[in-house]
Amino acid sequence: MAIAMAQINETPPDLPASVPEPVRNLVLSCIAKSPSDRPASAANLARAAQALRRGDVASAASAVPGILPHGASILPSDAATQLLPSAGANTAAATTVLPAAGLGFGAAGAVGAAATAEELDEEPHKRSPWTIPLIVIVAILAIGLIAMLAALFLNPRGGATPSPSASPSVSATPSATPTPSATPTANTVNIDRNAYVDRPFEDVQAELEALGVSVTLVEGDAAGTEEQVGLVSDVNPSGNVAKGTAVKVTYYTEMASIPAPDAPTVKSPATPVPQGATVNVQWPGYSKCPAGTALSGYTVSIAGAGGSDGSFNVNAGTTNYQFAADSTGPITVNYVAYCGSRNSDPSGDLTIPVTPTPTTPSPTATPGG
Incomplete structure (x- = not known):
């Protein structure tokens, strides 16, 4: 964070005075805080560097204007004064500067041959427009981090108490001592709820009592399958509990019973039914399946109808059944409903009387006919 703020607000230190001023200005333009003060492209930077190696300050300034001192104007290339020694020149020779006639420094006057960087007017320090937004963002992140740490310490997961040995300082050797909430003591036992769920309650009761707690058995919801009857659905409390705790x-208790459906009725024909007629019985749609199950169908049982006797499966969407009354005498009809794979008790019996088919008397002979 300190480095980021320094990059925004602070200026880099000056290069040594032994570095020619155009070279210093070229370096400073490359790290200028405002993009407009930097070289327009890598090609411009290359041209400026090559021009300075040749001692051509005017060409270098044409490529990167920041090479000239603040307020200086660009000279024609033929009036440029070489600030860098050319190849093979005596490096010990004094470096000449641009003539005063070619430089404009405002009210400060002309710059002499011995002018240095310290004698130039420094541009007033300006605050970056990103300073305030960056401070606001850093403050928001700091507040969020503090709130998260406070939540973790004030509300530890699972209600466990933070270890008293914890310290803000970094320890070279981590403590191997477990926290008090995870280690049973001589007067407490650790009860893991997940270790007992879906096991027979008799086994769970025996194991818990062996740990030194008392067990109270509680009947819960009805089992959804036969295999689930008697299995543990919950253990409370769990975690570290004192010995002797109830x-x-x-x-899960026995599966819920499925109530018997209402008795069927005759839809047609009117009773008594003549022998040989087609009988249509009906019943109300069954809606008494226990929670967690759904109606899956019916089985209709018929007795006393002769060739129509037997048990017949009917799908869940049907509420009537037809059969032929082939025999005389009463016909008995009942049915069961299925909730999933389990069936209800049989409904009440429907008794249908059947009358014999009337016979047609044969004609008698007339005397003297």
Whole structure:
């Protein structure tokens, strides 16, 4: 954070005075804070560097204007004064500067041959427009981090108490001592709820009592399958509990019974039914399946109808059944409903009387006919 703020607000230190001023200005233009003060492209930077190697300050300034001192104007290339020694020149010779006639420094007057960087007017320090937004963002992140740490310490997961041995300082050797919430003591036992769920309640009761707690068995919801009857559904409390604590063990009870449906009725024909007629019986749609199950169908049982006797499966969307009354005498009809794979008790019996088919008397002979 300190480095980021320094890059925004602070200026880099000056290069040594032994570095020619155009070279210093070229370096400073490359790291200028405002993009407009930097070289327009890498090609411009290359041309400026090559021109300075040749001692051509005017050409270098044409490529990168920041090479000239603040307020100086660009000279024609033929009036440029070589600030860098050319190849093979005596490097010990004094470096000449641009003539005063070619430089404009405002009210400060002309710059002499011995002018240095310290004698030039420095541009007033300007605050970057990103300073305030960056400070606001850093402050928001700091507040969020503090809130998160406070939540973790004030509300530790699972209600566990933070270890008293914890310290803000970094320890070279981590402590191997477990926290008090995870280690049973001589007067407490650790009860893992997940270790007992879906096990027979008798086994769970025996194991918990062996740990030194008392067990209270509680009947819970009805089992959804036969295999689930008697299995533990919950253990409360769990975690580290004091010995002698009453622990409730809840288990699944017997499956809920499926009530018998209402008795069927005759839809047609009117009773008594003549022998040989087609009988249509009906019943109300069954809606008494226990929670967690759904109606899956019916089985209709018929007795006393002769060739129509037997049990017949009917799908869940049907509420009537037809059969032929082939025999005389009463016909008995009942049915069961299925909720999933389990069936209800049989409904009440429907008794249908059947009358014999009337016979047609044969004609008698007339005397004297």
